[in-house]
Amino acid sequence: MKTKLFDYIERDNLIFRLSGLTKLICFICMTFSVMFSYDIRYILFVTVLSCVFFWMSELKFKQIKVMLIYVAIFLLLNFILTYLFSPVYGTEIYGTSHELFRFSKRYVVTQEQLLYQITKISKYASMVPMGMLFLLTTNPSEFAASLNRIGVSYKGTYALSLTLRYFPDIIREYNDIALAQQSRGLDFSKKEKFGQRVKNVVAVMVPLILSTLDRIDLISNAMDLRSFGKHKKRTWYVAEPLRKSDYIAIAVGILILAGSLLMTFLVNGGSRFWNPFI
Amino acid sequence: MADKSNQAVIEFRDFGFKYFSQMEPTLYDIDLTINKGEKVLIVGPSGSGKSTIGHCINGLIPFSMKGEITGSLKVCGQETKNSDIFSLSKHVGTVLQDSDGQFVGLSVGEDIAFALENDLVPVGEMRETVQKVADIVGMGSMLKSSPYELSGGQKQRVSFAGVMVDDVDILLFDEPLANLDPATGKTAIALIDDVHKQFGKTVIIIEHRLEDVLYRDVDRIIVISDGRIVADKSPDEIMASGILPELGIREPLYVTAMKYAGIEVTPEMHAGRMETLDTAAVKEPLLKWASQKIQKEEQPERPVILEAEHMDFQYTSRRKNLQDINFRIHEGEMVSIVGTNGAGKSTLAKVICGFVHEDKGCIRYYGEDIKDWTIKERGQKIGYVMQNPNQMISKPMIYDEVALGLKIRGASEDVIEERVDKALRVCGLYPFKKWPVSALSFGQKKRVTIASMLVLDPQILILDEPTAGQDYRHYTDIMEFLKSLNDSGVTIIMITHDMHLMLEYTPHAIVIHDGRIIGDSSAVDILTDEEIAGKASLKLTSLYELALKIGAEDPAAFVDHFITYEREVVRK
Numbered sequence: 001m002k003t004k005l006f007d008y009i010e011r012d013n014l015i016f017r018l019s020g021l022t023k024l025i026c027f028i029c030m031t032f033s034v035m036f037s038y039d040i041r042y043i044l045f046v047t048v049l050s051c052v053f054f055w056m057s058e059l060k061f062k063q064i065k066v067m068l069i070y071v072a073i074f075l076l077l078n079f080i081l082t083y084l085f086s087p088v089y090g091t092e093i094y095g096t097s098h099e100l101f102r103f104s105k106r107y108v109v110t111q112e113q114l115l116y117q118i119t120k121i122s123k124y125a126s127m128v129p130m131g132m133l134f135l136l137t138t139n140p141s142e143f144a145a146s147l148n149r150i151g152v153s154y155k156g157t158y159a160l161s162l163t164l165r166y167f168p169d170i171i172r173e174y175n176d177i178a179l180a181q182q183s184r185g186l187d188f189s190k191k192e193k194f195g196q197r198v199k200n201v202v203a204v205m206v207p208l209i210l211s212t213l214d215r216i217d218l219i220s221n222a223m224d225l226r227s228f229g230k231h232k233k234r235t236w237y238v239a240e241p242l243r244k245s246d247y248i249a250i251a252v253g254i255l256i257l258a259g260s261l262l263m264t265f266l267v268n269g270g271s272r273f274w275n276p277f278i
Numbered sequence: 279m280a281d282k283s284n285q286a287v288i289e290f291r292d293f294g295f296k297y298f299s300q301m302e303p304t305l306y307d308i309d310l311t312i313n314k315g316e317k318v319l320i321v322g323p324s325g326s327g328k329s330t331i332g333h334c335i336n337g338l339i340p341f342s343m344k345g346e347i348t349g350s351l352k353v354c355g356q357e358t359k360n361s362d363i364f365s366l367s368k369h370v371g372t373v374l375q376d377s378d379g380q381f382v383g384l385s386v387g388e389d390i391a392f393a394l395e396n397d398l399v400p401v402g403e404m405r406e407t408v409q410k411v412a413d414i415v416g417m418g419s420m421l422k423s424s425p426y427e428l429s430g431g432q433k434q435r436v437s438f439a440g441v442m443v444d445d446v447d448i449l450l451f452d453e454p455l456a457n458l459d460p461a462t463g464k465t466a467i468a469l470i471d472d473v474h475k476q477f478g479k480t481v482i483i484i485e486h487r488l489e490d491v492l493y494r495d496v497d498r499i500i501v502i503s504d505g506r507i508v509a510d511k512s513p514d515e516i517m518a519s520g521i522l523p524e525l526g527i528r529e530p531l532y533v534t535a536m537k538y539a540g541i542e543v544t545p546e547m548h549a550g551r552m553e554t555l556d557t558a559a560v561k562e563p564l565l566k567w568a569s570q571k572i573q574k575e576e577q578p579e580r581p582v583i584l585e586a587e588h589m590d591f592q593y594t595s596r597r598k599n600l601q602d603i604n605f606r607i608h609e610g611e612m613v614s615i616v617g618t619n620g621a622g623k624s625t626l627a628k629v630i631c632g633f634v635h636e637d638k639g640c641i642r643y644y645g646e647d648i649k650d651w652t653i654k655e656r657g658q659k660i661g662y663v664m665q666n667p668n669q670m671i672s673k674p675m676i677y678d679e680v681a682l683g684l685k686i687r688g689a690s691e692d693v694i695e696e697r698v699d700k701a702l703r704v705c706g707l708y709p710f711k712k713w714p715v716s717a718l719s720f721g722q723k724k725r726v727t728i729a730s731m732l733v734l735d736p737q738i739l740i741l742d743e744p745t746a747g748q749d750y751r752h753y754t755d756i757m758e759f760l761k762s763l764n765d766s767g768v769t770i771i772m773i774t775h776d777m778h779l780m781l782e783y784t785p786h787a788i789v790i791h792d793g794r795i796i797g798d799s800s801a802v803d804i805l806t807d808e809e810i811a812g813k814a815s816l817k818l819t820s821l822y823e824l825a826l827k828i829g830a831e832d833p834a835a836f837v838d839h840f841i842t843y844e845r846e847v848v849r850k
Contacts (some may be wrong), residue, residue: 017728068502121737141384148494165384168426173669179383179633181672183657184730185686203672203682211668215379224342226440227396237383237408238393 015057017131018144018249019240021149026253027134033260034126039274040119042263044244046128046256054129064132071128075121082117096277098239110119112277140164145236146168154234162219170212176206287369287448287480288312288335294350295330295339297448303504308349308639314447317474319491319513322502325524331502332484334358336582342646354447356677362697367393371441375453375747377433378425386412386428387421390439390609397444406829409486411439413471430619431462435469446478450475453795455487456747459618459775460817467493486674486749488522489530489820492551501525502722514805515551518543526751531778532824533721535840536560539567552820561828568825568836580609581644583769584630584660587670591629600795603639607786609737612770613763614780614801617790618815623773626790627740630657630771657683661731665743667723670730676702676713685735694733701732704763721752738769745779749824757783777817781805789814802841 015023030050034043082089090113091097098111111253112165120121148154178188184198216270223229242250264272290310296303304327312318322328333339334351341363351358353811354369374380383389383676387408394404395701412418415435425433429544434454441449451470455463471494474481490501492513499516501509509516516522522529533549541563548554575701584607592601600622607613615623626633630641632653640647643659664670673679680701683693702708705725710718724744731739744760745753753776761783764770774780780787780801787804797803797810804810806822821840823834 035617096760141388163386165382165425169378176664177669178660179628179631179653180670182633182653183631183660183662184683184734185654187654187655206672207669211666214668218374218376218379219382221338222340222374223382223392224363224373225338225367226393227335227364227367228392228442230396233398234395235387235401235404237395237401237404239401241401268332 008136009136010139011058013054013058015052015058015137017245018137019242019246020138020146021239022242022246022249023134024139024146024150025250027130029253029257030130031127033257034176036272037260037263038116038123038272039263040115040121040122041274043119043122043126043261047122047129048130048233049256050126050129050133054133057133061135061154064128067132068128071125072109075124078124079117079121083113087113089113093273094275098277114174115276135224139238141238142240145239148234148236155229158228166219168216169215170208173211174204174208177207187273285314285500289352290334291351293334293351295334295345296349297343297345297487301506304345308507310500310507310510312480315478315479316498316769317471317496318483319488319496319499320484321486321488321499321522321527323486323751324454326502327505327529328484328502328524328713329452329639330371330505332450335448335482336372336450336827337361337363338371363690367446368444369446370448371444371446372452373434373437373441373452376455377437377457380437381425381433381756383685385421386423386425386436389425389436390417390421392440393444394763399557407443408439414442415439430457430459431466432467434458437470438473447481448482451481451485452481453485454483454749455485455490458838459815460777461562461618461815463487463490464493464817465634467491467605471495471805480668486527489528490817492530495551496691500525505598506819509803510571511782512545514545514548514655515550517549518545518547526749528750528753528778529838530820532820535821535824536564538840538843539563547788549748552823555826555827562736563831564828566825568830568839570843571837572842574842576614576844580611581608582606582642583611583770584643587708589629589636591625591633591634595627597793599793600629603795605788605795605798607738607769607771610767610769611786612764612772612783612784613786613788614772614774615788615790616642616774616780616804616814616816621814622793624742624792625793627662627742627773629772630656630740631660647702657732657736658673658687660731660738660740661728661736663724663727663731663736663739663741663744665746665839667720667727671715671723672714672729674714675705676715676718676726677711679726681717681735683730683734687842697733697735698729701729704760704766705729721755722749723758728759728763730844732763732768736768738771740771740773744772744774745774745776753779777805779821781819781837782844788818802834802838805838 017121030046034046034171037043040231087108088110091110094112096112102108106277144157147157181204182188186203188197188200192200264270268274289313290308293308294303295304295305305768307332309534317547319643320328320331321841333343335353338357340359341349342512347359353366358366383392390408390412399655408421413422415438417432417435417439429570438494454466460464467490470481470483471481478818483491496513499513500507501521509518509519509521517529532552533543536543536549541560543549547556547559586603586605589600590598593599603626615626617623628685629636633652640649642648648656671679673682677698680698681694683799684697699708702711705728707722707725707729715723718726745756748756757779760770772784784801787799788795789800789804789810792815794811797807805816805819808818811818821837822833830836
């Protein structure tokens with residue numbers, strides 16, 4: 001009965017061997033580069049790159065399938081809603097209007113609007129392989145260490161680590177309590193009226209919260225007894241020293257970010273948008 | 279030990295302590311010196327202040343738990359109240375009772391390294407130390423394992439290693455046996471002893487399971503009662519003094535047997551530990567006592583209330599969690615289900631309550647297959663009581679909590695009140711009818727959870743570890759209460775680790791190992807069967823060992839005699 005937040009399966013390849021710190025920095029650089037730029041050519045380039053990295057990591061497609069479905073639904077909704085609320089935003093941005101056809105007086109479809117919306121969607125879509133890559137190839141133990149190494153306070157990052165550690169315990173406890181309450185007659189299924197069901201869930205949450213508070217007390221004592229918080233810094237058992245491949249990867253990450261800035265300032269003349277209509 | 283220098287590492291002088299949240303002090307006039315290299319056991323009933331002494335030594339008092347200190351306490355020559363918890367943790371390593379809660383790392387290696395990380399030890403050196411210490415406790419090959427892959431005993435070893443990395447002088451164990459099965463507890467005590475001998479550490483063990491700790495030698499036993507030290511003697515002298523039963527602490531069963539046989543225990547008998555006991559002096563009277571005949575109450579044959587036939591269950595396709603389970607429980611029986619952690623005891627209870635469903639075979643209630651009964655329907659016949667009452671109580675008021683099950687089932691107010699009153703009376707809680715739950719002790723809360731099952735008028739009660747973490751007095755309270763329920767006709771099934779409980783209260787025991795039933799017989803038979811006990815990590819009772827030592831012809835009969843004597847002569 002293992003319920004973990006995510007399913008980390010260790011593999012031996014270049015991507016997995018990179019330190020968590022490297023992966024975090026690359027993730028931030030690549031995310032920033034696609035968030036900053038509205039140049040679809042560059043966004044597609046970064047997307048292709050991250051797909052290549054994904055392929056290199058030997059992750060299985062089925063590991064991200066569910067996530068992909070959610071993202072696809074989200075993107076589709078986003079696409080439709082953007083159009084419904086501002087069908088001519090594209091022409092405002094690009095300053096021209098190349099009409100293709102129109103549904104009604106208000107809802108006109110222009111090349112500009114299409115380009116704008118596709119660019120926006122590809123920005124979000126490109127995040128999926130990157131984010132998944134970072135989450136699924138970084139040992140959960142390394143998250144806290146990596147965040148701390150880029151300057152986040154270790155007390156904060158350790159809270160993240162503790163969440164990963166105790167989350168499954170709390171889920172298990174919730175299940176146990178829920179079962180015991182069910183045998184007393186509390187119904188959590190759809191047979192029960194909604195209001196009563198909410199009350200029944202509260203009957204599980206009360207003991208769960210109380211026992212979680214007890215647990216927190218115990219954990220903080222255990223941590224005090226082992227000198228947590230003694231110094232301003234701490235070292236990390238899981239922290240890997242940076243190797244040559246890490247430096248190369250970080251360099252690649254920074255180049256991608258720099259590329260995004262260069263595209264904006266040199267190619268597109270200071271605009272974040274690529275305008276093929278002028 | 280001859281090489282023991284008389285260098286004091288812990289010195290309490292006229293020491294007293296009062297928690298800010300409490301009216302009365304918890305500790306009074308403590309004068310206690312513990313020397314370097316000593317191994318000391320601190321015992322006392324629940325609420326005696328023994329854990330508070332531990333908290334004072336490791337610095338949780340006064341740095342995390344606030345209160346008022348009087349007198350002086352020096353640890354390694356340093357006055358604790360002028361020190362801080364971090365410097366104290368360099369001298370005193372504490373292994374807490376709950377080895378799961380104190381496992382803060384995501385893997386074994388990280389958890390052991392925790393203190394080193396906080397001390398800014400460089401990674402290379404840290405990994406070396408972790409490996410070295412993990413090897414000492416036998417966890418060296420499991421550094422990458424996550425806590426979910428470990429047993430309770432292994433988690434405790436990790437906690438142990440986690441304090442050893444600091445190379446502390448004093449090791450403090452707060453109820454190390456509380457969550458372990460008997461055989462694992464034995465290994466834990468052996469490990470503590472090995473480390474004590476090999477590295478010359480000062481060891482302090484706080485525990486009320488005296489007999490299990492005394493599996494290995496200790497230098498002194500310090501007895502605490504009502505916040506004061508009432509005895510500070512060698513184990514042999516403590517056994518001879520007879521002070522333990524007076525305070526509600528269980529003495530080893532073999533000592534009790536000697537007393538039943540009319541033997542006056544003296545320090546010269548070396549009754550502190552089974553191994554050192556001078557059997558020559560006690561042999562004759564014991565054998566004579568065991569040959570007495572006691573009239574046993576005859577139990578009439580009763581119908582089968584619950585049975586399982588060729589029942590299989592698995593959570594995932596990989597492994598069968600329960601396999602070919604067959605048993606019969608008769609109406610009015612008191613049954614214990616025993617076995618190691620993960621053997622399938624709790625899973626069996628879950629199948630019976632309908633939380634999960636059997637894959638093959640069937641479970642019958644009075645001969646009727648209950649496959650199609652819902653959890654709610656089963657709940658009316660079979661009540662399930664969790665180990666920790668805090669996990670079950672969801673209403674602030676006792677009356678509401680007990681009434682909950684009836685309210686859900688739509689009973690009228692009159693019926694509810696009548697049945698709640700009845701359940702509260704049975705559980706001895708009637709005077710507290712209008713009280714909030716928070717005003718009750720742990721044992722009373724346990725009764726509330728039992729009362730909230732009893733209102734539904736179940737024929738069977740399943741209790742998960744009903745006495746875990748309770749001292750002898752509370753244990754006896756709870757068990758005598760369950761016995762009286764049982765006498766009134768409720769069939770009681772208990773999942774337990776406690777061999778004493780099994781021996782004393784449940785004539786019928788079912789042993790589960792690796793998802794199968796490997797023993798289904800009387801408790802005495804099981805606890806004197808070396809093969810079953812070995813497989814299921816049970817501990818043979820010390821009575822059995824005593825019987826072997828004095829050369830009793832039929833050791834099982836000797837154990838049986840003890841139980842019958844206790845039930846028919848002592849308790850009547």
